Amino acid sequence: MTQNDKGLLVRLKDQGVEFVVIGGVCGVLHGVALLTYDLDICCRFSRENLRRLESAVKDLHPFHRLAANKLPLELTDDLCDRLKNVYLQTDLGKLDCLGEVSGVGNYEQVLQHSITHETSYGEFRILSLEALIASKEAAGREKDLSAVKLLRGIKEKKEQQKELF
Secondary structure: OOOOHHHHHHHHHHOOOOEEEEHHHHHHHOOOOOOOOOEEEEEOOOHHHHHHHHHHHHHHOOEEOOOOOOOEOOOOHHHHHHOOEEEEEEOOEEEEEEOEEOOOEEHHHHHHOEEEEEEOOEEEEEEOHHHHHHHHHHHOOHHHHHHHHHHHHHHHHHHHHHHHO
């Protein structure tokens, strides 16, 4: 299955989902050449926002990809109140929705450490370069630490460019 991050992002935005792009896609938007296999977002885990998320993907046959029995995404008020993270497989690829980000904090803190990023298909909130580095360091996985080296290189280049102007 092909990963269509653009398609997922546009759907989330069109449904008014409150979210910030994190993870590998965020790194790519900052200019790092990374392979990504899913779209990671941090979102507000309110009933209203989760219902908007459900609407955004409802026709994409979403199911909980980490559940042994691959349950379809069918939200109830009780479930909305208990969820902390949602890991979905959809017809457009994998979508991981987190309520907090290691090294940064909950959705409100992530939002405070985000910036607006303009793409050809819309404007989105993404983690700032510094917050993305902090989150990758906190995750501590080998692939995240490798990404940190690349992200620090981007940060250094940006700082050097600022000094020139």
